[in-house]
Amino acid sequence: MNKHFLMSKMKSSGTAYLCFFLFGCQYAYLGKWGLQFLYWFTLGGVGIWAFIDLFHIPTKISNHNMILSSQIESIERRETEESHSRNIAMMAAATGNRNAIN
Numbered sequence: 001m002n003k004h005f006l007m008s009k010m011k012s013s014g015t016a017y018l019c020f021f022l023f024g025c026q027y028a029y030l031g032k033w034g035l036q037f038l039y040w041f042t043l044g045g046v047g048i049w050a051f052i053d054l055f056h057i058p059t060k061i062s063n064h065n066m067i068l069s070s071q072i073e074s075i076e077r078r079e080t081e082e083s084h085s086r087n088i089a090m091m092a093a094a095t096g097n098r099n100a101i102n
Contacts (some may be wrong), residue, residue: 003075006068012060024050026057061087 009028020026024044027036046051053060 001071001075003072004074006072009068010065011058011061012057016061020053020057026053027058030060 016026016029019029024039025036027033039045039049042049043097044053
């Protein structure tokens with residue numbers, strides 16, 4: 001997966017609260033459609049679930065972004081290792097060519 005695509009999937013607590021207060025669609029914002037339909041059908045757990053979500057939205061957003069951050073970090077680590085190996089191979093080739101000429 002592309003790290004720029006993953007970065008575009010990062011979420012904001014402010015937008016999640018906006019979704020929560022306007023449409024009650026904070027789970028849809030996170031891509032959790034099963035939970036979103038359950039939330040709508042139970043009317044936010046008859047208000048109890050909605051009240052709890054009022055305080056847990058930042059944690060849910062943080063967890064979502066943490067997963068994406070770890071995926072981005074592993075992609076960057078892999079890119080760094082590939083770049084390092086490529087540089088070593090170029091150095092070895094340059095050194096080998098110079099020795100062959102002399």
